[in-house]
Amino acid sequence: MDIGVVLQCDPPALRLVDLAVRAEALGFSHVWTFDSHLLWQEPFVIHSAILGATRKVTVGPMVTNPANRDWTVIASTFATLNDLYGNRSICGIGRGDSAVRTLNGKPATLATLREAIHVIRELANSRYADYGGRRLRFPWSHGSELELWVAAYGPKALELTGQVADGYILQLGDPDIAAWTIGRVREAAEASGRDPMAIKFCVAAPAYVTKDNSPESMALARDQCRWFGGMVGNHVADLVKRYGTEGEVPAALTDYVVGRAGYDYNDHGKVGTSHTDYVPDEIVDRFCILGTPADHLAKLEVLRQIGVDQFAVYLQHNDKRATLESYGENIIPALHPPVQAIEDITSTHLQSEAAISNPHSR
Template sequence: MSALRVGIRVPPCDRAYRIVETVRRAEQLGFDDVWFPDSQLLWRDVFTTLTAAALGTERIGLGTAVTNLATRHPAVVASAARSVAELAPGRFTLGLGVGNSSVGPIGLRQTTSAAMREGIGMLRALLHGEEWDFEGKVRSRLRDPRPEVPLHLAASGPKNLRLAGEIADGVILLSGVSPKTLAQAIARVREGAEGSGRTAQPPLTVSAFCAVTDDIAAEARQIKPICASIAQNGGAPFLALAGIDVQVPATVPGVYPDLVHAEDWKAAVDICSAWISDEAALRFAQEFCLFGTADQITDRLRALETSGVTGVFLQHVGSYDPPADLIEAVGTSVLTHLKGNDR
């Protein structure tokens, strides 16, 4: 029996009551958590969806993966988090990140490390019912606070990984499951924790694209835009550690709104084929993702647990449909092996 928490990423891509049906199925099949991304132009409001999910489920953990403190003021996030936590006591995790697809389409910049430090400080104070000095003009507090809400920080670069280890209640690692890159990421988190005098490393949740398949090469071609986006956004050195040497231009025309969330996925795959070969995509799937048979994925999840990871959330390819097929495939095969579920 594995203690590793296995979650699934579900974009709020449809009406809330329909998304809740997907979440209920994940709960029935034994998933531990459902994580919802937040991007105001791509999907429905994440906290509206979380509210419906909280009311429509009983056991499964609920979290944001992730919301941000750029399009949403920390005080607004604190109120929303408190409201969801009231509906799902002990089940809600507030995952935070720099913004990415929330800030880019409206011309804002990603949250800096300094701003993230201050924002998390404000969030934590408000959720604990403490007063906060707002720009030296007024001191205010949150009524009916919920101090038990854990604050998890998503990070990929060294600076934010150390920051997460220093101040967050948990860390969402965006490095994939490649052993070399994962070890480096965990080391940076540990540095931050030790530097701040923390006696224990915070919980670590890894995000990973997943496909239960007997034909990894065929499925791997579909994640070329993901690999290209990593290379485009400063991740080429991480890819190189796994033997993937690719160069992608800073701007890729013909893809909206971005490589990871392309509305026309087939076109994005074709465009990215100019830089990401089938061989590179296969290597990426094998190293950074959880692609393979149920047995192969189960073995890799067990290996993650021995590396110190406490949780994983799985992603499917695509942003505008719920991961129903992935939930069925993992829930009826991988989880039965990993956790002994008989649902």
């Protein structure tokens, strides 16, 4: 399993670059950022700085949308980053939330999202795309490669993901809900003639590493991550309006938003927000990964077994560097068992001889 990190574009931007460089040194595979240009700094400028300061990590938004920027501009940005830094960009995309709602706009329709994904993918992969009644291609782009990963919760968006996406992003860490969403995406992929196992799956959620499981340690971790339950609840509220609480969306995802009173985008993604009083400890524990390194590894193993390829750590709390360090020192190495430098050739030789002498054993 890969481990990524998700950063807010809070100033100063150089701090994000510094965190990204440290994340790469500690073994993180991806650096993602929020994309909400009114609330935070412009992410694609920061992406270029991160890519220029690193060598291996893949960098992109979690997530952009087709409403704020012209699709050809989005594609051109990624193709340019790939030309500069060697195909290390990735596009997380969804219908749009804070980036459009703060401007009194509305999220894109699924039909618009589908069309935008096609145009961005073709242009950013150095191919032709039909757009605005014209056949277009970047004449300067050669060999650019870009994957598009769709963030979604609802049944129709999950169906779209299975039909068109290279990857799927679930912004919560509950294994039961993850299993349901992954299943829906794979079903849609198979029904549309795609290989369901070719789609990559990313679970993104806050992670807070504690020294122990004392009530005091766990209370601090929950308070630092409760904002996430409010953010997810804001998305889920739209699903409840569309499908109700008795529909096909799991109750484990929808039931807790009954007490939701509203959402203030001025506090979007912030610790100690005013709109999370309705989020119980149980939701924080389910949606996030909290506790000792052993607790994190145990939950990550459950996620891996249901098909999750990457866990992306939302790093919005008061212990950013300690979390990075703990993942780099204790968790990432444990997810990748070491390869032996010297193999037991005696055992291997004996096994080979046995196979030769007894061909029916093969």
